[in-house]
Amino acid sequence: MRFYEHEAKSLLAKQAIPVPQSVLVSDAQEARRAAESLGSPVVLKAQVLSGGRMKAGGVKYADTADEAEAATREIMGLEIGGLKTVAILVERRVRVAQEYYLAVTYDPVAKLPVAIFSSAGGIDIEEAAERMPEKVARGNFSSLTPFTDYVVKELIASLNVPGADLSRLTAIASRLAQLFLRYDLTLAEINPLAKLGDGSFVALDAHVDLDDEAIGRQQALLKEMGISPEGREGRPSTAFELEAAAIDRSDHRGVAGRVVEFGGSLGLIIGGGGASLTAFDAVRKYGGNPANYCEIGGNPSVGKVAALTKHILSKPGTDKIAIIMNVVNNTRVDLVARGVIKGVVEAGYDPAEKVAIFRIPGAWEEEGFRILRKYGVEYLDRTASIDQAAKRAVEKTAR
Amino acid sequence: MSILVDKESRIIVQGITGREAVSFVADSLGYGAKIVGGVTPGKAGMDVHGVPVYNCVRDITGKERVDIAVISVPPAFVKDAAFEALQNGVPLIVVITERVARADVVQVLELARQRGARVIGPNTMGLISPGKSKAGSVGGPPQDARKAFVRGPVGIMSRSGGMTTEIANLLTQNRLGQSTAISVGGDPIIGSTFVELLPLFEADPETKAVVLFCEPGGSMEKPLTDYIKANGTRLPIVAFIAGRFADAMPGVRFGHAGSIVQGKQDTAAAKVELFREAGIAVAEEFSEIATILKERLGDGKHVY
Amino acid sequence: MGSMFIELKIDIDRCRAGQPCRACIESCPVDIFVATDGLAAVVADNQDECTLCDLCLQRCPTEAVTLTKLY
Structure with a gap:
């Protein structure tokens, strides 16, 4: 079961992974107020359970509240990959110095969890792995032994990440891995994970999938976050x-x-x-x-x-x-x-x-x-x- | 010979008093399987078709050898049941249950590796060595199992439980018997994939060829073809890939939980290409499986 | 619509002779029989669900049940 971006980000925030300041809105008026309260410039993102949002015009930048209002009108009705846009996430725009990629999922060959880190963030990871394998590192870790940080530290260090970034990235990757294990996720992905001008990191986009077979035992989480599993299955049924x-x-x-x-x-x-x-x-x-x-x-x-x-x-x-x-x-x-x-x-x-x-x-x-x-x-x-x-x-x- | 299960295999069933288990235990006993005990907590002292029921696995392993534990308990209890069997030294675990959480499956498989044990499934109908024994529900009632499965030279590995029987039936109709047929399970992560089972078939003198039944999704095929390219194999392999239509519908799940196209690598078309490169014959139609096998097996001396 | 494949009948007199009894009602896995006025009666719409398990025939103490295949 896929989470909407705003849900995925709330989950990350719960685990103390930094995300941009944001407001979830459902119409142009709300978007205007959000832009005013967050302070321009902002980015407006269609909340939809399919990929290819950027190409389909589901992401727009606005320098003023007027622009935010206008952009919302364009995005709100969008259908992307056959799926409806259910809301718009208005986020404070940040200045990005570098983009990384970070994910935890299951490796069906090794039959273990795997953490994936790349210094080429913001693009499709399969493509990155093919085109520049030297910029992608993968590491399996145990599902039985309690998780500790060195697993992801080794991974990130293998790509020669400079100085202080190693510790900051390790902390975020470790939190992501623990989130993945604790809440029965099958994918926890941050792409891009942005390094800002001041050296801090923030998750600009996130993709989280919860194991369908674990929805029952994760009721407490879903309830706490106000997430309903209904109506998320691919294209709507006829x-x-x-x-x-x-x-x-x-x-x-x-x-x-x-x-x-x-x-x-x-x-x-x-x-x-x-x-x-x-x-x-x-x-x-x-x-x-x-x-x-x-x-x-x-x-x-x-x-x-x-x-x-x-x-x-x-x-x-x-x-x-x-x-x-x-x-x-x-x-x-x-x-x-x-x-x-x-x-x-x-x-x-x-x-x-x-x-x-x-x-x-x-x-x-x-x-x-x-x-x-x-x-x-x-x-x-x-x-x-x-x-x-x-x-x-x-x-x-x-x- | 055959692999993993034979006449001498001593089998226990965890969750033996459940509806499904009661029925496949009767079928298995009728087929000649040696089921030495069952486990359902709180029901010790009962029996199911004459098989004694115990509270704990160790109540059985403590007094006799157990080769196979068949697990048929609700999804939430699978991890505990499998851990119990593994920690009590059972070397082969067959997990019938479907809809087990991924995190639980991965933990069970990791513990199994630590214990040097093998897991078939989850979401499997089990395995059968025709004329000898079976573990799980594959083949159904003994009279039906005897119609579809006949002893012979072909090993079967199938992602689909029902198609395990269908393939055996096709082979039997064409006078090609089977050594062991394994429903490997329809989940995205399973205990024994094609590449992990192939060496067992290679080591089995009775097995002279192998049939694979594949579906879209998952990543079982690439490791197999990598292995064959690196090591070769004495066995002719014939594969059938079902669900080619699903290539055009990425993200839609058809059939098994694992049958969902998620990238370029796991489409049926990609699998056909992988197999061809590795010298695995791909049957374009289902019934071609038998025709190709007969060609590859040669002069007919291996048919039953 | 009534039954197309399986017809079950209860001989009222024989059934009465066996009372009190719920043998067919309790043995049928697909709920073909119900109790009506202290006797067993057939639910017409359920007859085609019959699995031919024969339990009703075996357990009826007075042989009141007859099963006919309509094919």
Whole structure:
């Protein structure tokens, strides 16, 4: 779960990492007052959960309160990377002498936390690592041994940081690492970390991700900071996806309804994780146009599969549906077959005509195949692979 | 032979009285797995399908050898369960539970390294050596597991639990048996990645080829191809990469927690390129996995 | 809509002969049976959820339950 910049900075400030003086505003009037109280010049920054904010015009500089007011009007409505700007952070502008980069995250190869430091701040770190590896230092540290400063001191010292800066940077990096560990973060990044004319440091921008699986145990932090996890997931869900999610929630038995909407003519009821990816690729490879991506599994109830089937058929332009899963161990073929047929019939269609292909081998398959035969639904057993099933579905469906 | 689990493996299940565990314990026993005990605090004295339940891991390790601990407890308790098994000397931990916090996973893996132990998962369905034994829910009920899995020369490593069975089924349909099939887990950080398991397959005389099932996201492939470029491998490897469509949708999670494209390095396209450079055959269609394997295995003497 | 795949019936007289009894109600994992007027009754909408576990048939003391597959 990604934090907005202003939230990330509040978290840094909580750990005594210096951030610019700022005011969070939601309209032009407030921005004017903020600029007046902070003292010009200021910088106005769109609060949005996507990167590329600068390029998209989400950051503007203002020398006067009038300019701040005008800039806010331009930024407030901005949609960046498909995501809405929810507020504007007005910050006192500072004079930067040098920019550094500092981050703590998990290293999936070493399977340990890793601190990353660079003397080339302000740019994309992957790019920096490629173009000037001598300016980027990385160091893993233990997740079991209590954290101490030398870990980051060694890292920063390896880039020959001058004199007094080493101690100041070490203190900030150490606080960032401790923040990362204490609050279940998966990324804590300061970019740029600016050195000012007077030799002090300040975090000009920050990116913090909280582990989704730790939201439960970090309730106290979220509550204290007034942060709600709702509505932060990538692009906003469509009405069609929300309805599918509601179907999934309506019944705790199994998964049937994790849906991503696409624009095509072939409705898909596919699962689980890996099989959905395989089936979706196969449909596209054979020239099919999926109406949706979805995942079912965990032995969903008949009613839940029926509701999902009906929902997928309700999408305008859906010509047929295909039901494709891997060889199932837990999910029952017969129960899915019942659900699909029930959903099709309840939607007012003939299963023999509306179901392009049904391919789920595995638990209770004989019983399932009997049901499918009775309704004249074309099915494939375990001798046919997922891609053969996808090919057949595409052949039978209008593009 | 096979790797990590065989007929002689002595298995315990932590969280044995949970709904999922009760069901896979029955399936595993039916398949021939030697489950010597289970742990659920406060339920000592009970039994699950004849398997005695204890309060603590040491109540079992204190009196008999334990080779594998299968962990199926709620996410918040995984770290403690794994620490308990590791500190009591269990050398292989299989973490079935999904949605475990990253910080906990990393600590478990670090302790495992200190103890010289191996972890499979989290978010795995476990592993199976066909005709011998299995640890976890992979393959389902014994009659279903016997239909999909047959003993033979191909090792399987899969990011997806369900696709572990699907690949075995495809191979079995093509008269290619399997030595050991491992669902490595769908999380961003897992105990045993491809590169850590490959040497075990290389050391196993029964294994003559390996199949990989990959998804977008994560960084498991690069270390594997680096290893192969540096050391070579006697095993022909065939990979299938699912979710190619997701390359065009960075930041959207499809399927497993780890299946999210975050940079240029972890797209399906980048993985295809890495594999080709390292001499790993990439199946363009799922069913091609079997065709390529047959070619690479040669005259058919390795089929069952 | 009623059931399409599974039909469960309770013979009222046999059920009455077995009272007091909640065997089918308590054994069914998908809540197909409810108590009505001191007897068991079938919830029509739930019949298609039947998992064919046969517990209701096994546990009914008077063999009052019949299960028919409609396929």
